[in-house]
Amino acid sequence: MELSLYERMRNKLLKTADNFKEKIENVMYMGSFDDDFFDELEETLILSDLGAQTSVKITESLRAKIKETRSKSKEEVMGFLKEILVEMVQVETEKPQLPTIMLVVGVNGVGKTTTIAKLSERYKKEGKKVVIAAADTFRAAAVEQLDEWARRVGVDIIKSTTGADPSSVIFDAIGAAKARKADILICDTAGRLHNKVNLMKELEKISRVINREGDGFSIHNLMVLDATTGQNAINQAKVFHDCVEIKGIVLTKLDGTAKGGIAISIIDEMQIPIEYVGIGEKSEDLIDFDPKKFVDLLFE
Amino acid sequence: MIFEGLNEKFQNIFSQLKRKGKLSEKDIQEVNREIKMALLEADVNFKVVKQFTKNIGERAIGQEVLSSLTPGQQFIKIVKDEMTTLLGGEIERMDFVQGRQNVYMMVGLQGAGKTTTAAKLANLLRKEKKFKPLLVACDVYRPAAIKQLEILGDELKIDVYSEHDVKDPVGIAKRGMQKSIEGHYDLVIMDTAGRLQIDEALMDELVNIKEAINPTEILLTVDGMTGQESVNVANEFNRLLDISGVILTKLDGDTRGGAALSITYTIGKAIKYIGTGEKLTDIELFYPDRMASRILGMGDVLSFIDKAQSMMDDEKAKELEEKFRNQDFDLNDFLDQIKQIESMGSISSLLEMMPGANKKALKNVDLSGADTKKTEAIILSMTQEERHKPGIINASRRRRIALGSGTMVADVNRLLKGFEQSKKMMKQMSNPSMAKKGRMKLPFM
Secondary structure, X not given: OHHHHHHHHHHHHHHHHHHHHHHHHHHHOOOOOOHHXXXXXXXXXXXXXXXXXXXXXXXXXXXXXXXHHOXXXXXXXXXXXXXXXXXXXXXXXXXXXXXXXXXXXXXXXXXXXXXHHHHHHHHHHOOOOEEEEEEOOOOXXXXXXXXXXXXXXXXXXXXXXXXXXXXXXXXXXXXXXXXXXXXXXXXXXXXXXXXXXXXXXXXXXXXXXXXXXXXXXXEOEEEEEEOOEOOHHHHHHHHHHHHOOEEEEEEEOXXXXXXXXXXXXXXXXXXXXXXXXXXXXXXXXXXXXXHHHHHHHHHO | OOOHHHHHHHHHHHHHHHOOOOOOHHHHHHHHHHHHHHHHHOOOOHHHHHHHXXXXXXXXXXXXHHOOOOHHHHHHHHHHHHHHHHOOOOOOOOOOOOOOOEEEEEEEOOOOOHHHHHHHHHHHHHHHHOOOEEEXXXXXXXXXXXXXXXXXXXXXXXXXXXXXXXXXXXXXXXXXXXXXXXXXXXXXXXXXXXXXXXXXXXXXXXXXXXXXXOOOEEEEEEEOOEOOOHHHHHHHHHHHHOOOEEEEEOOOOOOOOHHHHHHHHHHOOOEEEEXXXXXXXXXXXXXXXXXXXXXXXXXXXXXXXXXXXXXXXXXXXXXXXXXXXXXXXXXXXXXXXXXXXXXXXXXXXXXXXXXXXXXXXXXXXXXXXXXHHHHHHHHHOOOHHHHHOHHHOOHHHHHHHXXXXXXXXXXXXXXXXXXXXXXXXXXXXXXXHHHHOOOOOOOOO
């Protein structure tokens, strides 16, 4: 099981991996580790969406390491680089204590609703009792979209009409989750750009309702990020994290991007673990994220 | 704020330049390096950044700057010129053909905003070009995508062609075209399902739709926040479909605009429209020079005036001017004005077009529609007499109004005070000595 997941991730991510390793090898090709090499390495990392800040950090660590060991071998330097990345992506993960409430947040169009569908199917298969709350009352047909998923997956859904107050939907959903003795309540929210003050306030209100009403439940908020987003993803994560405490990140659409780099940069800057990655449209395409294996793949 | 981070960086770089009386070659190289980092951090494609800074360097080190009396200004001008070129140079309008069918096909990744943009575009072109639009729902994959388009169409009173429980987008597209001919629609917009550019089966499907309906425009919708990947996406869609233009969405986020600056240069296709907000009127024509001004923090007054004019009703404006002069302006007019501003889009999207608008100060100001709603509720809870003569609103009336509108007495007080202040301001402005200096003609002044 574990192996097949890894294999699938590898197949889907082959493009990411190929690209990354190939590029790094191209930089190394020059054979000498001088300033030009570090400049070019930095550029390569930026090109892979690692962001200027993280890229500088990585090249500086590598520079120090090479100076310390006086290494001249390409293989060794490649190994150092990998070590640095592996160390960078190690953050503590926290498994949600059941019963739990998951508030799923993110900007528009990152795949929140689809992720929720995949998550609920996965938990249901594990034998958990799942209830989902359709609190995206803003976008046209968002409730219908989630409703359709709930029907397909076969989980309970608590919903209201478009335009309703999302906090009230959450309030009702928590009541229902308690009454039905649910293990996991997953709450969908409307996509919002993180610089819209009023919409972020709405999210704060939802979060307050959860804190107040959700006695007996642990709170495990998830943020969904689109892997094709550039460095803006970090801004998004920071602002959302300030607004509601994010416990884990779901990185979607990782199958399309040739740059998995944002994964590393997110973990480095936010110190929040990526819990799942989405590598396709099917429900089994949401897989556990293993940071170390991810780095392994980049260098395979 | 659009391009917030980038424009801050540029303002910093430029302010250093302005202080210098003379620019050496070394200064220019230094500045160029800073520009390079700023653009890279903004997710601008690496190749584009290289070309851009190279062009600037060549022009600046040549005669243009060094011999100029105000080298700083001259340098800034070069940056603006080059950025305009990067963004496509001349504005490229859509190919509209009156009297025959215009068929647009919306394509792009998942979550880029195709469905919303399709509806926005239909609404805009109906208003501006008097088209009779038909939306066709070809997204058969995402649950409720068809429903979403139907709801948007319903809201805008635009017809939607859809088929439920049919999994054949090519067939739907064909039958949609049939219906558009029968119904004499002269603008057809096809919404397609989002897909990754590397998904061969789904990309083939787009090619088949293209062949079946022979669209006049294929518009690639791209999320303005996309990173280095934007170039690959654009390249691949363009290679397979030969797209005719790009629509950038979500530019009301705090994206630094890497996608905007990279795509046109890379695939040589123009950005035609940009999406700037959640409202169905938040779509604008893309002007490369104006966008360059915005990125460089020079403001964009022209777009602001366009927007005001497109929303202004001439008759009403005259009537209002009359009222200003006669001091007849009452709370009903006040409400009208507020609503008119609101119909122009979100206030923050307007403010950011202003030159010198302090982005940092604006960042934490809540300029949402929530306040407008409150104001509206308060005014609507007043009697006609109260609205016309706010002077009669005493404490007990205030309490009643607050109760009726679900607000606090303090909110009512604030509104009345604000109204008095704007009345005072108007008095000053319509006073003849001011009038000579040129009266403001914006609808809300």
